[in-house]
Each structure stands twice: as C-alpha cells, then as structure tokens.
Amino acid sequence: MAGAGWAPPRLDEFILTEPLGSGTYATVYKAYRKRDTREVVAIKCVNKRSLNRASVENLLTEIEILKTIRHPNIVELKDFQWDSxxxxxxxxxxxxxDLSRFIRTRRMLPEKVARVFLQQLACALKFLHDRNISHLDLKPQNILLSSPENPQLKLADFGFAQYMSPWDEKHVLRGSPLYMAPEMVCRQHYDSRADLWSVGVILYEALFGKPPFASRSFAELEEKIRSDRAVETDLVVEAVRKDQEGDASAAFSLYRKALEYFVPALHYESDARRKEAIRAKVRQYISRAEELKVLVTSSNKNLLEKGNPARELLKEMAKDKPRLCAALEVASAAIAKEEEGRDDSDALELYQQSLGELLLLLAAEPAGRRRELLHAEIQTLMARAEYLKDQIKMREAQSMGKEALAESVRSGCTLQ
Incomplete structure (x- = not known):
C-alpha cells in the first residue's frame, strides 16, 4: 500500500503514520495527536468520492451509533471531522x-481464552441489543484487541449496524457471507437475532482455527448450512490422517481432544437427526481410541525397556551430583508407580517433579557424555509424562462419552 509517492491524508490536529487496514470505502491509519499528551489514536479516513447513497447512509448511522454509546468492549469514537x-x-x-490475526498466529485458541473473549463479546452485544442496535457484520476482523498482553476485546466497524427492535425484520444483505445468519444467506427476512449466529461461527473459528462452513459461493454455503451432515473438526481430520500413517500415539491424542468437543454437543443438540449423527461419531471415536490405546501402551513399554541400560549408566555417572541423583530417584519412583498401574495421577505428578529439576540441571550441565545421556533421559521421561496425561484425559473423555451416550438413550432421543 505504501508505494512510491504514497502519503496519508493531512489532518491539522494529528500526525497520520502507517496504515492499519483498508476496505472498499476507507483506510485506517495509526495517528498521534500533535498537542499535549501525544495520544495514540486510529483514524478511519473515508474517501467521499467512493461513497454511493447506501454507503453514505451507513456511514451516518455508524457515526450516530458510536457517538451515543460508551462500553469497555466497544471501540470508542472520540471525534469525527471532514474536509473536501x-x-x-x-x-x-x-x-x-484484530481477533482474526490473533487466532491465525496461534492456529486455534485454548477453550479458557475463547471463553473469556466470548463473555466480553456477549457483554458488548447485550449492551447494543438493549438499545435496539444490531451490528450485522460480526466477524473476527471486526473485533479488535486492546493490547498484545492480556487483551480486552473491542467490537469495531459499525458500517452495517442498524437500529432494530426485536420485532423488526430486514431483507437487505449485510455483512460477510461466512458469518451471515442462514436467513440472510437464503435471502429471507431476518431480525436482530442474526448477530447470534455470527457469534457461534466466531466461537467455532476460535476453537478450531477456521469457520465451520468455508465455501466459495453463496450456493455452496447455503447447501452446507442446510445439510444434516455433522461438522467435522480439523482435530478429527488430523486424527484420521495420523491413524492412516501409522502414528498411533498422535492419533490417540487427537481422538481424545476431539471427544472433548463432541461429547458436550450430545447434551446441547436438540435436533434428533443431528444428535444421532453426533452419537455415532462419539461411539466411533471411543472405539478407535481404545484400539489405539492398546498399541500405544505396548509401544511405550518397549520405550521403557529400551531406556533401562542408559538410565542405569546415567545414575552411575551422577554419583557426584546429589541433586541429579535425587531427581533421577524421583523419576524412578514415577516409573515404578506407573508400572503398578494403579494411580496414573500420582505417577504423572512425580514425572513432572523430576522433569522440573532435570531441565534445570541440563541447562547447567557441560558438554559431554553425561549431558547426552541426561538429554536422552529427559526426552524419554517427557514422552512418558505426555502419554500418561493423554491416558488420564482419554479416560475422562471416554467416561463422559459413555455417560452422555447412555443419557441420550435414556432421554428417548434415539431415532426410531
């Protein structure tokens, strides 16, 4: 954008610097107020010549709305000006x-982070809907973050926003197709609840890294939304790929993570056909995970046996290092506890204790044979700890899955 001869517009009270983003009608620049505090702001510069009648009305509505509202989760309009x-x-x-970049750089967000963002978005939307305002263009690109560290969500870009009472209906297409409510996609009348569909799509994208109905046309998008086929997650696709490649450990872990998302859906899905499709998926993933668990357990036993000679040599070489000896003893206790097979949680805690100490010792260990053995031992112990962690989570997911399956049958939701 900043090519030869490029320069931002001039505004008396501000110094405009680099562009932050651009759209059909406007470019947003980072800017500094010239006087006093040198306050940093973002200035949305709308080219008058690019505006048609509809976009003028949208801009006036955007200014009107933002001038009258103040909320910690809605970006603040400080002022507006104009020239020729x-x-x-x-x-x-x-x-x-913006949230889109935040998700993209992390691939997908942990559930606890997505939960906090969704709570903040819900607060902003309730504030708007209580004032009969619908945003109508909710998407990650229009959700800004206050700072890189401990960010607070800020809803932005009210270019399509409308004053809409709950009983109002509109039919004009507004927003971005991937995040549009089905009523809009199918060119039917819609009301203020259209924002809620967009929130669901944003939550899905935060958790899985892409929207649920990625499509190249309105027709394809409509077909996917109308379809009864359960939405497959990237976790499942990746689990199947790893399974086909023979990577039992990775496939086992991915199936376990997928169950964490599918099991709660059994409780909340009200459509009988969709519920049955989810139930079938849960059964399938539990069954395959149990088969993989047998393979992974056998593989890890081989790993333990293979590590024994090197482990004994490392212990022998550590006799002049009391801290290293003590950490290796804790690791041995973890292995013994795991082989007993009675309480994986205790074994995992011991693994984590020993690894915390061993990693510190590795950083201080000079180059040589002992460092090589210590490095290899840490890798083995980390693999064991990760395996145990997956085992514990898998048991929890399987237990939840089986309970959810039983409950869904008891509640009479099974298709006749």
Whole structure:
C-alpha cells in the first residue's frame, strides 16, 4: 500500500503514520495527536468520492451509533471531522490488532481464552441489543484487541449496524457471507437475532482455527448450512490422517481432544437427526481410541525397556551430583508407580517433579557424555509424562462419552 509517492491524508490536529487496514470505502491509519499528551489514536479516513447513497447512509448511522454509546468492549469514537475529500472518524487505538490475526498466529485458541473473549463479546452485544442496535457484520476482523498482553476485546466497524427492535425484520444483505445468519444467506427476512449466529461461527473459528462452513459461493454455503451432515473438526481430520500413517500415539491424542468437543454437543443438540449423527461419531471415536490405546501402551513399554541400560549408566555417572541423583530417584519412583498401574495421577505428578529439576540441571550441565545421556533421559521421561496425561484425559473423555451416550438413550432421543 505504501508505494512510491504514497502519503496519508493531512489532518491539522494529528500526525497520520502507517496504515492499519483498508476496505472498499476507507483506510485506517495509526495517528498521534500533535498537542499535549501525544495520544495514540486510529483514524478511519473515508474517501467521499467512493461513497454511493447506501454507503453514505451507513456511514451516518455508524457515526450516530458510536457517538451515543460508551462500553469497555466497544471501540470508542472520540471525534469525527471532514474536509473536501475525506470524512475522518477518530477512534480509540487498539494495539493488539484484530481477533482474526490473533487466532491465525496461534492456529486455534485454548477453550479458557475463547471463553473469556466470548463473555466480553456477549457483554458488548447485550449492551447494543438493549438499545435496539444490531451490528450485522460480526466477524473476527471486526473485533479488535486492546493490547498484545492480556487483551480486552473491542467490537469495531459499525458500517452495517442498524437500529432494530426485536420485532423488526430486514431483507437487505449485510455483512460477510461466512458469518451471515442462514436467513440472510437464503435471502429471507431476518431480525436482530442474526448477530447470534455470527457469534457461534466466531466461537467455532476460535476453537478450531477456521469457520465451520468455508465455501466459495453463496450456493455452496447455503447447501452446507442446510445439510444434516455433522461438522467435522480439523482435530478429527488430523486424527484420521495420523491413524492412516501409522502414528498411533498422535492419533490417540487427537481422538481424545476431539471427544472433548463432541461429547458436550450430545447434551446441547436438540435436533434428533443431528444428535444421532453426533452419537455415532462419539461411539466411533471411543472405539478407535481404545484400539489405539492398546498399541500405544505396548509401544511405550518397549520405550521403557529400551531406556533401562542408559538410565542405569546415567545414575552411575551422577554419583557426584546429589541433586541429579535425587531427581533421577524421583523419576524412578514415577516409573515404578506407573508400572503398578494403579494411580496414573500420582505417577504423572512425580514425572513432572523430576522433569522440573532435570531441565534445570541440563541447562547447567557441560558438554559431554553425561549431558547426552541426561538429554536422552529427559526426552524419554517427557514422552512418558505426555502419554500418561493423554491416558488420564482419554479416560475422562471416554467416561463422559459413555455417560452422555447412555443419557441420550435414556432421554428417548434415539431415532426410531
């Protein structure tokens, strides 16, 4: 964008610097207020010549809405100005970028992070809907983050927002197809609840790294939304791929993670056909995970036996290092506890204790044979600890899955 001869518009009170993003009608720049505190802001510069009648109405509605609301989870409009060429919206600056980039750089978000963001988004939407305002263009690109560290979500870009009472209905297409409610996609009338569908799509993308109905056209998107086929997650696709490649350990771990998402869906799905499809998937994943568990257990026993001679040599070489001896003894206790097979949680705790100490000792260990053996031993112990962690989580997921399956049958949801 910043090619030869490029320069941002000029505004008396501000110094405009690099562009933060651009759209059909506007470019957003980072800017500094010239006087006093040198406050950092974001300035949305709208080119008047690019506006048609509908976009002028949208812009006026956006300014009207943002001038009258203040909420910690909605980006603040500080002021607006204009000249012969541009209209300028002077906005709160959000240093954390947008949610789309945040998800993309992390591939997918942990559930606890997604939960916090969703709570903040829900607060912003309730505030808007209580005032009969619908956003109508909710997507990760329009959700900003206050800062890179401990970010607070800020809902932005009200270019398609409308004043809509709960009983109002519209039919004009607004927003981005991948996040549009089915009523819009299918060109039917919609109301203020259209925002709620978009929230669900955003939550899915946060957890799985992409929207649930990725499509190249409206027709394909409509077909996918109308389909009764259960949405497959990337976790399942990757689990199947690893399974086919013969990587039992990775496949086992991925099936376990997939169950963590599918099992709760059994409780909340109300459509009988979709519920039956999810039930079949849960049965399938539990069954395959149990088969893989046998393979992984056998493989890990071989790993333990293979490590024994090297482990004994390392212990012999550690006699002049009391801390190293003590950490290796804790590791031996973890292995013994695991081989007893009675309480994996205790064994996992011992593995974690020993690894915490061994990693510190490795950092201080000079190059040589003992360092090589210590490095190899840490890798073995970490593999064992990860395996145990997966075993514990898999048992929990299987237990939840079987309980959910039984409950869904008891509740009379099985298809006749």
């Amino acid at each position: 060429d541009h209209i300028y919206l002077i906005m709160e600056f959000c240093a954390g970028g």
